[in-house]
Amino acid sequence: xxxxxxxxxxxxxxxxxxxxxxxxxxxxxxxxxxxxxxxxxxxxxxxxxxxxxxxxxxxxxxxxxxxxxxxxxxxxxxxxxxxxxxxxxxxxxxxxxxxxxxxxxxxxxxxxxxxxxxxxxxxxxxxxxxxxxxxxxxx
Numbered sequence: 001x002x003x004x005x006x007x008x009x010x011x012x013x014x015x016x017x018x019x020x021x022x023x024x025x026x027x028x029x030x031x032x033x034x035x036x037x038x039x040x041x042x043x044x045x046x047x048x049x050x051x052x053x054x055x056x057x058x059x060x061x062x063x064x065x066x067x068x069x070x071x072x073x074x075x076x077x078x079x080x081x082x083x084x085x086x087x088x089x090x091x092x093x094x095x096x097x098x099x100x101x102x103x104x105x106x107x108x109x110x111x112x113x114x115x116x117x118x119x120x121x122x123x124x125x126x127x128x129x130x131x132x133x134x135x136x137x138x139x
Contacts, residue, residue, distance in 0.1 A: 004067050004069070005048070006047050006048035006051060007047065007048065008045050008046065008047050008053065008056075008070075009045075009046050009047070009048070010046075011046040011049075012046070013033065013044045013045065013046055013052050016046060016050070016052070017029045017030055017033065017052075017076070020076050024113060025076050025081065025113070026076075028076075028081055028113055028114045029052075029074070029076045029081065031114060032074050032081065032083070032114070033052060033074075035122075035123060035126065036052075036054050036072055036073070036074065036126060037054065039072075039123070039126050039127050039130055040054040040055050040071060040072060040130055042054040042055040042071070045070075047070060047073065050075050050076075050077075051070075051073050051074070051075045051084070052073055052074055052075065053069075053070025053071075053072070053073035053084075054070055054071055054072050054073060054130075055070060055071035055072070055130070055134075056068050056069065056070060056071065057069060057070075057071055057086070057133055057134075057137040058137060059137075069086065070084070070086070071086060071130050071133045071134065072084060072085065072086060072126055072129060072130050072133075079110075080103075080110040080111060080112055081110070081111050081112070081113070081114075082108050082109070082110055083108070083109040083110075083111070083126075084107055084108060084109075085107055085108070085109050085125065085126070085129045086107050086129065086133050087107075087128075087129040087132040087133055088106060088107050089104050089107075089109075091128075091132075092125055092128065092129075095121055095124060095125045095128070096125075098118055098121045099117050099118055099121045099122065099125065100116050100117035100118050100121070101116040101117065102116070102117060109125075
């Protein structure tokens with residue numbers, strides 16, 4: 001069985017976030033960290049060198065490959081703040097329409113800064129995604 005390259009580790013989330021050179025991105029990252037912690041009730045942990053993740057769920061692909069990943073997470077990348085919304089975006093069109101300036105990938109939400117988006121909408125998007133992931137992975 002193949003394992004993911006990105007694994008949880010014992011590195012300090014606070015030290016990682018404090019190392020972000022851009023002051024605004026650092027402040028936004030701490031705000032996202034607290035928001036995700038409040039929603040999930042989980043302690044943030046580092047996954048690899050640059051992702052902060054919360055909680056865990058197990059997955060299995062049709063190919064039989066399986067593994068473990070975080071319920072929700074984020075990474076302060078150079079170009080954007082990348083939020084990992086693991087449920088994807090198919091069921092969140094209304095929320096995305098009210099979110100503000102952003103882009104999406106399969107499970108990635110890209111924002112430049114928190115001031116560009118509606119924080120209440122972001123909170124609800126994260127809350128619904130986490131609830132979906134927890135409900136579909138209880139079995």
